[in-house]
Amino acid sequence: MLVVENSVDTFHDWDKFQPAWTETFWYGAWIPELATTVYLYHWFRPVLGIYGGGCIVWDADAYLPWDIPAFHYEVNRPLPARADLRDLELDCGSRLRTIEEGRRYEMSYSRRDIALELRFDAVTPPDIVSAKGMSEFFAGHIDQAGRYSGFLELGGRRHEVDCFGIRDRSWGARVITDDIRMNYCHGQSEKLAFVCYSKPGANGDEVFKGYLARDGKRLSLAGGTRRSIYASEILERVDIEICDAEGRRIRGHGVPVNRMVYEPYPNLITWLHLMRWEIDGEIIYGEEQDVWSVPLWHGRDRAARI
Numbered sequence: 001m002l003v004v005e006n007s008v009d010t011f012h013d014w015d016k017f018q019p020a021w022t023e024t025f026w027y028g029a030w031i032p033e034l035a036t037t038v039y040l041y042h043w044f045r046p047v048l049g050i051y052g053g054g055c056i057v058w059d060a061d062a063y064l065p066w067d068i069p070a071f072h073y074e075v076n077r078p079l080p081a082r083a084d085l086r087d088l089e090l091d092c093g094s095r096l097r098t099i100e101e102g103r104r105y106e107m108s109y110s111r112r113d114i115a116l117e118l119r120f121d122a123v124t125p126p127d128i129v130s131a132k133g134m135s136e137f138f139a140g141h142i143d144q145a146g147r148y149s150g151f152l153e154l155g156g157r158r159h160e161v162d163c164f165g166i167r168d169r170s171w172g173a174r175v176i177t178d179d180i181r182m183n184y185c186h187g188q189s190e191k192l193a194f195v196c197y198s199k200p201g202a203n204g205d206e207v208f209k210g211y212l213a214r215d216g217k218r219l220s221l222a223g224g225t226r227r228s229i230y231a232s233e234i235l236e237r238v239d240i241e242i243c244d245a246e247g248r249r250i251r252g253h254g255v256p257v258n259r260m261v262y263e264p265y266p267n268l269i270t271w272l273h274l275m276r277w278e279i280d281g282e283i284i285y286g287e288e289q290d291v292w293s294v295p296l297w298h299g300r301d302r303a304a305r306i
Contacts, residue, residue, distance in 0.1 A: 002046050003084035008126045008142055009098045010085050011046070012171040019047045022138075022174035025085065025096065027107055029118060029148040029165045030274055032285050035060040035257040036069075037274045038116065038152055038161065040107055041264075042094060043174075044083070050076045053264075054092055055109040055116060057154060058272075060258040068260060069154055070114055102126040105167070118150035120167055124193055124213045131172065133197065133208045136180065139172030143186070145193035145213060163285065164188035166195075176267045180293040183226070185238060187254070187277040187286030191215055194250065194279075194286075196242055198226050212244040219244040228290075235259065235273055238288055252279035256288065267294050 002011040002023075014021040026041040042053035052075040058068035065071040074092050086098040093111035098104075102122070109116040122144050129141040144167050152159045166186055183205060186195040197209040207224035224242030228235060241251040256273035264270055271290040276283065292300070 001082050002044070002079070003082070003086075008102050008128070008169065011044070011083070012140070014046050014171075015173070016047060018173050019045065020173045020175050021045065021047055021171075023171045024053075024169065026168045027105075027118065027120060027148075027165075028167070028287065029161050030163050030285055031152070031159055031161060032163065032257070032274070032276070034159065035274065036152075036159070037258060037260070037272070037287075038118075040094060040096075040109055040116065040118075042090070043265075044079065046079065049079050051079050051090070052076060054094065055111070055114060056260075056262075057114070057152065058258060058260040063259045063261060065260070065262045071262070072109075072111055072114065073262070113155050115153040116150070118148050118161060120146045120148055120165075122146040122167075123164070123188070123190065124211075124218050126169075127211070127218065129209065129211075133199070134182075135172075136175050136177055137172070138170035138174065140170065142167075142169040143195045143211070144168070145186075145188040147190075164190065164193075166286070174265065176265050176293065178267070178293050178295040180268065180291060181296050182291045183228070184289040184291065185226070185240065185254070185275065185287060187275065187279065187284040189282065189284040192250075192279065192282060192284060193218075194242065196221065196224065196226065196240065198224075207242055210242065212242060212248060212250060214248060214250075219246055219248070221245075222247075228288075235271070235288065235290070238275065250279050252277055254278070254286070254288065268292070269294060269297050 039056040054072040057070040193213040195210040198205040210221040226240045229237040243249040254275035254277040273288040
């Protein structure tokens with residue numbers, strides 16, 4: 001039984017006739033000096049009684065799931081008899097605990113040669129994002145910046161984690177169609193955070209959703225542009241310019257320091273890059289996520305990416 005209270009930290013009522021109804025949580029942290037990304041990501045499908053996801057760790061030395069340092073990704077495990085996101089323990093090794101609703105969380109993962117313990121302290125509010133342009137993925141969604149502290153032990157070595165990163169939550173029917181194409185990029189520091197959703201258009205990538213948080217004030221994006229530069233189909237740089245609802249504007253560029261590709265759901269390919277952003281002269285870290293349905297990836301214009 002899932003504990004349902006329809007809050008930012010609990011499961012939501014679901015449509016019992018929609019097997020694709022999905023709840024997710026994701027915590028993404030980095031160790032920039034090691035070009036390393038650490039994910040704790042899980043999805044739940046209550047109609048089917050299953051969950052999946054797990055812990056993923058990669059660096060600049062490999063980009064395929066079977067070559068990276070850790071790819072512990074489960075599929076179709078039975079949901080526990082009782083599951084409360086505020087105090088959750090899964091049989092795959094993941095643990096999540098809410099310390100302060102919408103603000104502070106502790107998470108851990110322990111399995112085989114991995115021991116992960118992290119704390120997340122938010123620096124932006126857990127505002128719910130509308131489903132505009134993303135109805136195939138969620139009905140409700142949260143993108144929240146914060147600071148991670150803790151450690152990762154992997155292969156007998158301990159690495160301290162102290163970075164600004166992101167968490168997200170989503171709920172709704174997740175239907176992976178054949179025509180999904182989207183970019184999602186973000187970056188975080190103590191005083192600056194942004195999230196940017198975009199889709200390719202006739203005149204370049206068109207920003208259709210996101211937020212800008214600066215000096216404690218977070219506002220939705222009003223628009224913007226971004227441009228990805230590739231060499232031999234490998235991302236080299238992303239240029240970005242966005243503005244929020246009050247006209248505040250940032251511009252800058254990012255370069256990837258690692259990359260990884262996997263299939264989080266059948267028929268969906270996601271390229272993930274840890275990004276070193278230079279935004280208005282400030283260096284911050286975040287990500288670029290390049291999302292494709294499999295048919296579009298097969299049919300893409302290769303010449304345009306060279």
